[in-house]
Amino acid sequence: MLNPISAAFKRAKKENRPALLTYTVAGDSTKKQSLEILKSISKNADILELGVPHNTPVADGSQIQTSAYRAIKNGIRTIDIFNIVKDFKKFNKTKPVILMGYYNMIFQYGENKFLKECKISGVNGLIVVDLPWPENSKFAKKCKKKSIYFIQLLSPTTTNKRLNKIIKYSHQMNYFISMLSTTGGKLKVSPKEILKNYKKIKRINPKKEVVIGFGITEKTIGKLKSADGLVVGSAICKEITRSLKSGQNPVTNVGSLVNKLKNKIK
C-alpha cells in the first residue's frame, strides 16, 4: 500500500498545487482541543505535522516554544500524543500524520516502543529535529521496516556532498529549511533564492518529494507554490495564542487560517 504521505502528494499534484502541511503542537492548549484543531484543519491541509512538545527545544522560535510550554503545563504526556493520533485517525483514516520532535523524547520512551506505538496509532512519518544524518541512519532504518517515513532535514548550510548522500539514503520525503533561522523567523531571504536552493535539491533526485518550511506565512506562501509541499507552523501556533488571549475559539480561528492558506496556493 502506498504510504498516505505519498498519496497526499500525488493528489495535490493532480490538482496542480503544492501539498499544504500544517504544524501544531500536541496538547496545545489541551489534549482535547489539539484533537479538535487537527480535525478542523484537516479539511484543507494535506499532511498534518504534530509536534511532540519538549521543554528545551533548541531549534524553535518563541511561537512554537509558547505552544510547547502551554501543552506541557497542561499535562501532555507522550502516550497522550499517540491517543490523539489514534482518535484523529478514527475521524479521518487516510489523512497522513507526521510526528515532529526532539530525540530525547523518543530516547526516553525507547526507540522500539515509540515506533510500535506510532504504528498502532497510525503515524505515517517522523521528523527528529536534533538527530541529523548520519546519526539517524540506524533509527531511519527501523522506521522504514515499519513503513514509517523518516523525513530528513536539509538546510542552506548543507554542503553539496552531504546533500547527495542524505538524499540517496532518504525515504520518499525530505524537508528543506528555507533559511538560517529557528522556526517562526521572519523570511530573510527572497522566495526566488529559496526556490533556487529547492531546485538544486530536486535535481539530485526528482522522484523524492521536497517540502519547504520555516518562515512561511499567509503573506509568503503564494510565492513558493512551485514546491512539492509547503509547511506552516509558527503562524498557526501564533493564531492559537492570539485566540486564547482574546477569548476566542482557537479551533475555528485556526481552521479559517488554514483555509486561507489553502486558497493562496490553489
Place this chain on the structure above:
Amino acid sequence: MIREINLVSGGGKFGGNFVPETLKKPIEDLEILFNKLKKDKNFISERDKYFKNWVGTPTRFIKLENLSKYVGGAQIWSKVVSDANGGAHKIYNATVHCLLAKRAGKKIICGDTGAGYAGKMLSMAAKKFGLKCKIFMGAKDIDRQQPNVKAMKKNGAEVIPVYSGSQTLVDAVSECMRFWVANCDTTAMCVGSTVGPAIFVRICGWSTSQISRELKIQLLDEFGSIPKKLKLYNCVGGGSSSFGFWNEFMDYDKKQCEFIGVEAGGPAKSKKHAAPLTYGSKIGILHGAAQYVNQNSEGQIEETESISAGLDYPGISPLHCFLKDTKRARYTAASDEEALEAFKLVTKFEKLRPSLEPSHAFSVAIKESKKLNKDTIVVVNSCGDAYKDRSILRKRLGKKYVKSN
C-alpha cells in the same frame, strides 16, 4: 586520547552531535579548524602568549596554613585560579574561542552564561580581539549576579535576558544555540563550559587544562615529586574547571591522585538540585550531547535549584559522565547551606574569598580532610572570586561577609 575517542559522535555512550541540520556545517568547520590549530606550533605559542601576558599565568598555588591547622588533618592547599584576569577560569575558554573566531574570519561572537563569569570573560576577550559580543543570560541570573552583568556591559557586550523556562543557565544555553542557528554564517559561538556538541566540549577542556599544567609544575617545585597521596577537589556544574584541574593527572593511579567532584545539592530542604551524577539521573540528550541529566520519565528537562548560579545546570559534561562510569573520579554534592558554612570558614582563616561555586568544593574538602593525616595533600581549586556573590552573601550571611573589591 581516550577521552577524545569517547566524544566522537555516535561512538561512545556520552557526547555526540545531536544538533539541527543547520549547525552540522558550522560545527564541522570548527572541528576542522580546531584539529588543525591544536597541532600548530604558532597557534599554541600565540595562545601561551595571551595566557601569560594577558590572562596571567601561573595562578598561585598556596598552602592554607590556618585552615589546615583548624581542621587538624590533611594539608589543605588551594590553586587560586581566581587570580586569572577577570577572576575565574572561564577566561581560558573565552580567549581560545576568540582566537579561533579571528582565524575563522568571524566578526561576532555569542555566548551563554550562568554566574556571569563565562559572559564576563567572553566580553573581555571579545573586546581584546575586536569582536562584537552577544551574551545570553537567564533573567533570574541577571538579577542575582549584577556585578558580572555590569562588567559585561562595560566591556561593550550586549546582554540578552532569557525569560523562557527556569530563566537560568539551561535556558541561556538553549537561546544562545538558537541565535547561532539563525546567524551561524557571520557569528562564532562560544559554549561557556565543557557541555554542548562534542567540539565545544573538546575546545573548552583543551583550554582549561592550563590549570593542571601549571599545578603539575607547582607540585613538583613544592614537593620535588607528585605527592604519594594527592586529592584534587573541584566543584562541578558544567564541568569546565574540574576537567581542566584534573586533565594532566588523568593517567596517574587514582590511589595516588584522586579526583573529587562536588556538585550543587541545592537547598537542604528542597528536592531540587543540580547534581545529576550524585543523585543518579538517567542518560538523556541536552544541548546536543548525551549525558546524565535531570529529567522526568518522559524526557522533559527538570528545573534545578542552587544558590550558585554557576552550578545551576541540569546536565553535566559528557567527560564527567565518562569519568564517573570508569570510576576515575568520585562525585558527591554539597548543599547551599554547607557551601555557605565553608565560605565562612575559609574567609575566617585565610586571605581567600572563594565564590559560592568553589565553596561547594571547600565544604567537602574540609569535611574529608578531618579524617586524613598530614601525608595527604588536599588541593581545592578556588576557581572563582566571591565579588560577584556579594548580594547573596549579604542576604544570607550578613554585611560583615561582604567586602568591597
